[in-house]
Amino acid sequence: MIVDIPVPVFRIGSIIVIFVQLTVSYTMSSESYNYTEERNKILQEERMKFIGNDLILTDNEMKANEIILKVKKTELNEGYDNESTFLASQHFFKAKNKIERSEMFNIIKKIPKGGSLHTHYLSGVSADFIINNITHRKNIYGCDLNGVFKLRFLEDATNDTTCNWKKLEDYRKENSNFDDWLRKQLILDVENPYEEYPTADSVWAKFKKIFSTQYDMVCYKPVFEIFIYQLLNELYSDNVIYTELRGTFMPLYELNGKIYNSKEFMKIFINTVERFKKNFPDFVGVRYIHSIYRGLTIENLTLQLDELTKLKKLFPNFVAGFDLIGREEEGHCLFEIHQLLSKYSENLKFYFHAGETNWFGHTDLNIIDAVLLNSSRIGHGFGLNKHPVVTRLAKDKNICVELCPISNQVLMLISDPRNHPMIGLMAEGFPVVICNDDPSAWGTIGLSYDWYVAFMAMTSENDGIRVLKQFALNSILYSAMEDEEKEAAVRIWEKSWQEFIDYIILHHK
Secondary structure, eight states: OEEEOOOOEEEETTEEEEOOOOEEEOOOOTTTOOHHHHHHHHHHHHHHHSTTTTOOOOHHHHHHHHHHHHHHHHHHHHHHHOGGGOGGGSOHHHHHHHHTTOHHHHHHHTSOOEEEEEEEGGGOSOHHHHHHHTTTSTTEEEEEETTEEEEEEOSOGGGOTTSOOEEHHHHHHHOTTHHHHHHHHHOOOOSOHHHHOOSHHHHHHHHHHHHHHHHHHHTBHHHHHHHHHHHHHHHHTTTEEEEEEEEOOOOOBOTTSOBOOHHHHHHHHHHHHHHHHHHSTTOOEEEEEEEEETTSOHHHHHHHHHHHHHHHHHSTTTEEEEEEESOTTSSOOGGGGHHHHHHTTTTOEEEEEEOOSSOSSSGGGHHHHHHHTTOSEEEEOTTGGGOHHHHHHHHHTTOEEEEOHHHHHHTTSOSOGGGOTHHHHHTTTOOEEEOOBSHHHHTOOSSHHHHHHHHHHSSOTTOOHHHHHHHHHHHHHTSSSOHHHHHHHHHHHHHHHHHHHHHHHHHOO
């Protein structure tokens, strides 16, 4: 059947608008056209393009896949019948406790996840651990400084006049609910998030206070060592065997006034990691991504890049590279400083936050510069889908996105992860790694929560173990490790993966 569509012509004032004639050809004859067959071909082609679907599964993986899909579809079907029950689409703070009781979540918790590649270490330790194991130590003080509650260890509070310090034990004597109040200073989690944080500005304001509250406390050397060790422990308990931690050089101090320089800071950091690896031999290791606040002056930025370059030479197997952090609407965009950054590109790899914004043609343009500057990965990349040319270039360069679904929702880029712009790119095979960003601020531990949201809300109901396997493999393949280290890490991961497959088959009939 041939249908000729008449050419419509419109006159608007002096402007004539002519629409191009279209000729539509289609055949509906049942002899030569099977509608259902054609439909299935399209679905199969789309399915094969989605990340992970080109992986070939073993017989046991196929059995595990059937089990996982059954669990996934049960939860999805409940959502289809009553959308209010679908946890992965709800605000995370309202759904978190129910997610923890989900069968799918508890399966995901057991998955060997490989690496965590986008974790800011200052927000990487759970608030409960901080309160129970750090804030009850001797010599810890608190005070309100310009509307922010600060924590710090002091031998003699009278020697520090920056704040009206008071011992936390005195706060507790005055208020039996002090620890509950303190916990609220360390997390964003609230019962009514849309009321507490009506705008992105309001949630970012509270978010930044969290870092300020605990910064001086974590700078206390004995606490820093405990803090980093616990961060690794929390990741490891969630079946993570490698991590890349973002942070800055912290001026670690002792009670006697001694301050450690950046070189000493790195040694303390590395020694803590090595101690953890000794206690847990299958934990592969840690890389450090130095993160500078994008609001720094050019002079200070240059000084830090110079210092980082020297430290990279001293600690080549620990220092992975460099990133700019902070809300992208605040501070330098990458284009403003691209010439400066290019001078350091031979000695430093870049891991830029870029496109963590809802704007179009504004701060999202950081994505273009991140790709042109050969960023090894892109943090968030939320606005990437608005730039098809850059998307193709990034894919050609094998640059993956560090996908942080909970962060994107909590910080109000998106309300429902089912509408996340990365879904369309994953459907075209664009590589991603699932990351947790700032887990303690969300009231979480490890990677499982982000994996759950990504798997349930951002993949098709027919995407099962292949996608989960690809998430894990990507976290190793796109890491900052050298090729030999990646191969060793994959071998360790594969052993745990087989154990996971066997567990699923044995315990989920």
